[in-house]
Amino acid sequence: MLIIDGHLDLSWNALWFERDLHQSVYTIRQTETSLTGKSRAMNTVALPEMRQGRVFLSFATMLARASGHPAAGIEYRSVAQAHAVARGQLAYYRALEAEGVARIVETARQLADHVAAWQTFDAASTPVAYPPLGFVLSMEGADPITRPEELEQWYALGLRLLGPAHYGPNRYAGGTGTELGLTEGAGPELLRQMRRLNMALDCTHLCDEAFWQAVRQFDGVLLASHQNCRALAPLQRQFSDEQLKVIIERDGVIGTSFDIMMVRSGWQPNAVSNLAAPNPVMLLEVVDHIDHVCQLAGNARHAAIGSDLDGGFGREQSPRDLDTISDLQRITGLLTERGYSPADIAAILHGNWLRFLSCVLP
Numbered sequence: 001m002l003i004i005d006g007h008l009d010l011s012w013n014a015l016w017f018e019r020d021l022h023q024s025v026y027t028i029r030q031t032e033t034s035l036t037g038k039s040r041a042m043n044t045v046a047l048p049e050m051r052q053g054r055v056f057l058s059f060a061t062m063l064a065r066a067s068g069h070p071a072a073g074i075e076y077r078s079v080a081q082a083h084a085v086a087r088g089q090l091a092y093y094r095a096l097e098a099e100g101v102a103r104i105v106e107t108a109r110q111l112a113d114h115v116a117a118w119q120t121f122d123a124a125s126t127p128v129a130y131p132p133l134g135f136v137l138s139m140e141g142a143d144p145i146t147r148p149e150e151l152e153q154w155y156a157l158g159l160r161l162l163g164p165a166h167y168g169p170n171r172y173a174g175g176t177g178t179e180l181g182l183t184e185g186a187g188p189e190l191l192r193q194m195r196r197l198n199m200a201l202d203c204t205h206l207c208d209e210a211f212w213q214a215v216r217q218f219d220g221v222l223l224a225s226h227q228n229c230r231a232l233a234p235l236q237r238q239f240s241d242e243q244l245k246v247i248i249e250r251d252g253v254i255g256t257s258f259d260i261m262m263v264r265s266g267w268q269p270n271a272v273s274n275l276a277a278p279n280p281v282m283l284l285e286v287v288d289h290i291d292h293v294c295q296l297a298g299n300a301r302h303a304a305i306g307s308d309l310d311g312g313f314g315r316e317q318s319p320r321d322l323d324t325i326s327d328l329q330r331i332t333g334l335l336t337e338r339g340y341s342p343a344d345i346a347a348i349l350h351g352n353w354l355r356f357l358s359c360v361l362p
Helices: 010-016 025-031 047-052 079-099 108-123 148-156 186-196 208-217 241-249 283-297 325-337 342-358
Strands: 003-008 055-062 102-104 133-140 159-163 200-202 222-224 253-256 303-305
Touching: 003 253, 003 303, 003 325, 003 342, 010 055, 010 079, 047 055, 047 133, 047 325, 055 079, 055 108, 055 325, 055 342, 079 102, 079 133, 108 133, 108 342, 148 159, 148 186, 186 200, 186 208, 208 241, 222 241, 241 253, 241 283, 253 283, 253 342, 283 303, 283 325, 283 342, 303 342, 325 342
Parallel strands: 003 055, 055 133, 102 133, 133 159, 159 200, 200 222, 222 253, 253 303
Antiparallel strands: none
16 A cells, blocks of 8 residues: 655755665665664665655655754754755755656645556556655754745745754754743744745644644644654653644644654663563554544544654664564554554555645645
8 A cells, every 4th residue: 555654854864874775774784784873774764665665755854953062963053054954955855856766746736646656556567667756845843944034945945844843942942852832033933934835834843832832823734743642652752632632623634653762651762672672562552553543533534654764763763563664564454453444544544644735735
């Protein structure tokens, strides 16, 4: 079945981790066997496995924070640096597009053409060449946007989805690990610019205070691209049922993350690898979060996939029974076992994101 993944950090992996995503996951692992550090030789995402797993469209991020406290590959001293890094990540996606292996989807017409190409491919009775993979451009944390009015320039460059904050505070809002609302002036103005451009607000990573202020001030389209349920994994990073219901009531979509720190309560990164854990997190527990969203909504209209499988971790922090991103296909069988109908499964794996995009893309 065709799959849309609501959150992948492809360019960050290619540029910071220096991974050639044209190569298979297994080749990349082999090249990293002598390297140390989180996710090295354990990556799960590359372009060949996305094609094999029919992950035909993804929300592809740009990520660079400007906290003033440098951390290699993600935190920079100045806004200008974060801006330049994000522009470089954008250039990577455009380079893949120029090679013909990717398509940046900016309009409803392009989306329809992309879906049709993959449906034709998926239905072919004889082997045919893969169509390009589709990317809808997203920004995780608005640090690279030097001022709210600059957002129009980013929109012209293809940006369609924006989350104001990531981890920690920035010039626009409080993110994960803070108790801060929108910043005075810049935060509300960024939301106004987003609404003017009909950009969707990605609520992911907003702390509670910033979330409630944002959803009250922003009357446009909402999503949570990679967000799990606090009722099942009670960390601040997850959303409460009340927060999830706001997104549901406004016809938004919630992409379930496969980062096991967000799947099971009490699992701590770096404490033990899920590959060695005596009671490992499995894909069934990811489906628990999908099911929880569906139960809150009373239907399967608002749950989706937002795997985040390349978000700075690898197999050590992924469900034990997932080797590569192509294993997202296993969700079909697990949902079937829960009693979900084929139509509901198709909605969760791609249909809900398609409906969401129809409200966002011009």
